[in-house]
Amino acid sequence: MNPYQAPLAEMKFLLDKVFDAPQTWASLPAIAENVDMDTAVAIMDEADKISRELLHPINRSGDEQGVVHQDDKVITPDGYKEAYTQYAEGGWVGLCGEPEFGGMGMPKMLGVLVDEMAYSACNAFTLYGSLTAGAALCINAHGSDELKQKYLPMMYSGEWSGAMDMTEPQAGSDLRGIRTKAVPLDDGSYSITGSKIFITAGDHDLTENVIHLVLAKLPDSNGISLFLVPKIKVDDSGALGESNHVTVGSIEHKMGLKASSTCVMNYDDAQGYLIGRANRGLVCMFTMMNYERLAIGIQGLGTSQAAYQMAADYAKERVQGVAAGGSPTGATSDPIIVHGDVRRMLLNIRVLTEAGRALSVLTGQQLDIAKYGEGEAQAKASRYVGLLTPVAKAFLSDRGLDAAITAQQVFGGHGYIRETGIEQLVRDTRIAQIYEGTNGIQAIDFLGRKVTGDKVAALTEFVNECTAKLATLSHADAAHKAKVTDLLQQLILVASEINDKKLEKPAVINACAVDFLDAFGHVLYGYFWLLMSDAAVSHADKEFAAQKRYLSDFYINKMLPKAEYHLAQVRAGDETIMNMPESLF
């Protein structure tokens, strides 16, 4: 198996030519002082190197060995601690963190590409740093100055890690039912008691301390509040003190991500600190969850890219059968990439992965503008972040599983064998469709809140901006432009129909949400392909330009029609879904 190689040419092209990072960054002073394209390229080159040399080598061994829970300790697989220490020392955990507290202050638009490389190289490893960065983001946004100064430097440096503690056995998608209690103490802190399940990176041996962000209820309140609860207490000097009564009940045995610890966490009179306002914990947690939602989408994207590389390499090496109409080289056997069905599978993965990367970069860009921008530009970017985040989470993770399964099929029988490695991608990425809110929940958030919550205003704004942009493209095929433009407008029409229907038929949002999100994703990818193939025309490498045109044509011809299927599904409504009585299921 060839080692992982980041698609650096594609990444630089997206940043520089498709989404014009230099112009974006120039408009954001807080970013401009930290990064330009040269710095960004140097960071990507280095991220490629550590992904290949540091992370990928522990991917399969970590899967075989798994995390172990022994004598109240959670032990990660061989090589994880050494790799994490080196990764943290390289500044990768704090890449997009606040410079004031030791972060590198890099834009998310660049961070998403670094995240993708890390997820391609090793899904399980990357979660530890991702949870830490997400927790730090939440503390930075909502925590007191005291909490920020005490915790953020140690988290950005990777010396302490972070975790997000929401789920309880009876409270998963529906957090109203959480029972963990927070009782105020005289010193302004709180006593936290309760249990949480499914806590990714809840405990492990990679860092000295784990900083938990825990949802709990105050006495006599149904509101939910957010608390910072360190595993080990931190004194005023920042030194580690005694245990904070935060213990691991057990670790889960999972389908995949076996090197990522998933813990049952118990708090027994643990000391916690309120983050944000009392009873407003979900709002604060959403800062972290939105970050994690994008990150989990990128987990799917990284998997897609890794799956493509493995399958394409195999298809060029594995010799079996002869091309239809005779071998192009006159050989008695050809590499299987000559076969139409194998090419179809590879092209499917490739076009969805490259367009997925565009979605990731665009979402990163909008996050940067929403965070560092001003005025109407900032407000609009915030709306777009709201719109794009659930799509990035769900559509990228759904495509991640599709990609892994399709790539596995290219390998034939060898794809089912553990040593080949492709089946691990299927098992590792499967959870991305579930955690941080299932993809069904993402779709309901998208259609119910983001699209129809403002009577289709943000969607219309976004779609019209895409339409206007398409009109400026000088190299794209006119029929393709017309097709994507028409589908973009259909999104608005169908969304408006749902918006009109939803009061009378409240079930329609829930029943049709997944199809609407899938329709949106497929149209958006068509838009991205026209952007990319148009921008590639002026690329110095003519083969690169030709390749993007082939891929764009394939996408428009073969994948875009899925958008029409999904739109028709939304229009078909909720009746045949809702009519059958529960007893007949």
Added chain:
Amino acid sequence: MNPYQAPLAEMKFLLDKVFDAPQTWASLPAIAENVDMDTAVAIMDEADKISRELLHPINRSGDEQGVVHQDDKVITPDGYKEAYTQYAEGGWVGLCGEPEFGGMGMPKMLGVLVDEMAYSACNAFTLYGSLTAGAALCINAHGSDELKQKYLPMMYSGEWSGAMDMTEPQAGSDLRGIRTKAVPLDDGSYSITGSKIFITAGDHDLTENVIHLVLAKLPDSNGISLFLVPKIKVDDSGALGESNHVTVGSIEHKMGLKASSTCVMNYDDAQGYLIGRANRGLVCMFTMMNYERLAIGIQGLGTSQAAYQMAADYAKERVQGVAAGGSPTGATSDPIIVHGDVRRMLLNIRVLTEAGRALSVLTGQQLDIAKYGEGEAQAKASRYVGLLTPVAKAFLSDRGLDAAITAQQVFGGHGYIRETGIEQLVRDTRIAQIYEGTNGIQAIDFLGRKVTGDKVAALTEFVNECTAKLATLSHADAAHKAKVTDLLQQLILVASEINDKKLEKPAVINACAVDFLDAFGHVLYGYFWLLMSDAAVSHADKEFAAQKRYLSDFYINKMLPKAEYHLAQVRAGDETIMNMPESLF
């Protein structure tokens, strides 16, 4: 987790009312003397019982423990040997075997339902018996009387098992390259030397002997011949003698099916016996492979049914959130089955599973008529078996994975945990899309050989018979009948277009085959739903009739449009798949 319960009402309904087994069996004297509906019902009731009580209990423990290769022995998980002995003694291995050699002579139309139950209960266990039955079928069809008398009784009784030894490292989908050699010996037998990989049930501790059907080449021949090679030699009295130099090199570590042994087999001057004519081994092997193809489709179907039951039970029990528009019971939380997206997922699995069972029963019926019938009825059934077998293998196994993944999604985070059991279904059924010829190969066989090989004659005959049958339905919705009828005719049109194009564009078959098979499958399932909902009208249980109508309406409304998508894909041709040079992948 509730124990597995076979869907006996649906199974009996399909046999008795939809495909009129009594009439079919009455027309086949060899079957009629062995079975009537009462016998069939008694067999199904018993199969349900052993599936639940004997097979399902070893499903998860077998996955956890796996097969072990130790001191040249392959050891199955705890409980497998006891279960297999009891299963064999119950006559289940020889259920459809020849009565002359100890089989029970049951029709395949019934056998497919028994197979489905066993696969629902335990994928890995069921393969051992399935391979044995397939090998026995091949020996019965092509072996000498001496071989039949010596081997079949011990195989039908389950005392010896069977295996199919085709693949070598350099020869998978393309068997031309096999290197295993067969040298004629003076006594008319052959000396077999070589290695095979991926041999399901190649060795294990369930039976005293394993009867291998091995593909090998005679000296100075490029033709492929088929040989019966026992693991342990059998003397003229039928007693076991010395080792036949058939050894296990290693066992594979796989994504799933961990309780099924997958072996590297080595033959070192092993004694083998020619089956069928020299250099005509593939023709003989196809008898077994066609049997196994249907069986593997049924593996997917059984998985779908098990996945549905688990997910539906969970959705009725798990309480989370409130129904859109308010709880129907006024509760503060409802079971998740109230949510449209959860219902959508369950309905998806259910309609594909019930229509899949119809495909399985129809294919079984045609196999019976092809084997036991006469004249034109027999010839037509043979054509239909050719047409339906690749579809049953590919479409049922593809839907099996979809069902398992969708059901896993219903479980949310719990679906990713091994203890829940649903993730095992995903891992176990994934291989069904690959082995016995990948689903891409099935599709190419379907479109290239079965559909366009006779210039669309068999497809046209089959489709017109479906169309005529639809016209006789008195209870089905007229618009639904018109829709399915139109799509059936479109299948002929699109197939004819491909047939016209294929000489000029030989790549079109390979590139468009999967979409054509998927289009055919989705249209066929629409036809089945109209048949089923129509037949259910006269069912004694009015809720059963109502349920079939709800499901039929859902299928036509929500799933049938996929057929149009896939047909459009076929019409979009192969250009965007074939144009991009290999170097740009």
